[in-house]
Amino acid sequence: MNSQLRLYCDTAQLSDLRQFLEAILKQTQLSEVEQHQVILAVEEVCANMIIHSHDCNSKEFIDLNVISSQSMLVFEIVDFGEGFNILEYQEPEISQVIKSKRKGGIGIILVKRIMDKIEFESFENKNVCRLYKNLNSK
Amino acid sequence: MLNIEKQIENESWVLKLTGEIDASNSVELDAAMSQVVENGAKIILIDCSGLEYISSAGLGVFMSYLEEFEENNIKMAIYALKEKVFQVFHILGLDQLITIKHTKEEALEG
Numbered sequence: 001m002n003s004q005l006r007l008y009c010d011t012a013q014l015s016d017l018r019q020f021l022e023a024i025l026k027q028t029q030l031s032e033v034e035q036h037q038v039i040l041a042v043e044e045v046c047a048n049m050i051i052h053s054h055d056c057n058s059k060e061f062i063d064l065n066v067i068s069s070q071s072m073l074v075f076e077i078v079d080f081g082e083g084f085n086i087l088e089y090q091e092p093e094i095s096q097v098i099k100s101k102r103k104g105g106i107g108i109i110l111v112k113r114i115m116d117k118i119e120f121e122s123f124e125n126k127n128v129c130r131l132y133k134n135l136n137s138k
Numbered sequence: 139m140l141n142i143e144k145q146i147e148n149e150s151w152v153l154k155l156t157g158e159i160d161a162s163n164s165v166e167l168d169a170a171m172s173q174v175v176e177n178g179a180k181i182i183l184i185d186c187s188g189l190e191y192i193s194s195a196g197l198g199v200f201m202s203y204l205e206e207f208e209e210n211n212i213k214m215a216i217y218a219l220k221e222k223v224f225q226v227f228h229i230l231g232l233d234q235l236i237t238i239k240h241t242k243e244e245a246l247e248g
Binding site: 011012014015018032033036037039040043044047050051094097098099101102103104105106107109110113114 | 139158160161162164168191193194195197198199201202203204205206221222223225226229230231232235
């Protein structure tokens with residue numbers, strides 16, 4: 001089954017994203033805690049794009065496609081522009097984040113710890129980030 | 139939606155968070171925290187019984203105060219986290235760096 005959502009680049013849209021994901025995840029056998037984590041991981045990537053790749057310009061958008069099968073969920077996040085390569089991003093150490101009193105930088109750590117596989121590809125102006133969650137993993 | 143109620147009880151400030159914290163409203167948490175610090179709070183208790191969701195933007199706010207609290211001997215404790223929200227702290231190991239308790243009484247004991 002496939003579901004799509006277009007998110008305009010405004011952080012106020014994040015609650016709509018959560019509702020959209022919640023409806024999809026409710027139909028899986030993931031526990032409440034796991035559903036919550038998957039919602040968080042997808043939101044972290046989208047929030048990152050909205051804020052850093054698109055400067056919260058609400059005229060721009062990102063597209064989310066969710067492809068669900070019995071064994072796997074794939075979250076495909078598409079945007080146009082410079083792109084944010086999540087695979088090349090070097091996450092900071094938590095201790096460094098605390099020391100520097102910075103308020104960002106930890107979202108991608110969450111994504112990498114929650115999801116089972118992450119892909120990023122960029123072609124011309126189009127960027128695709130795919131987050132995979134196995135439904136049979138424990 | 140995030141609602142923050144601030145209350146002073148004896149010598150502790152209690153911040154009751156209700157709703158969801160994400161990148162759109164984490165500044166509200168930051169503002170509330172800095173306000174209680176400016177008011178000279180030495181003990182800050184965060185009641186999360188009504189908190190349904192927190193993203194890295196919200197976690198980052200708590201983390202950004204840890205050094206300052208340590209330097210100025212300000213005690214902060216979070217309590218009554220729902221399991222799904224607690225797990226987000228746990229994934230990052232923040233449950234080892236921030237005092238997290240089940241009840242307000244435990245939080246007061248440190």
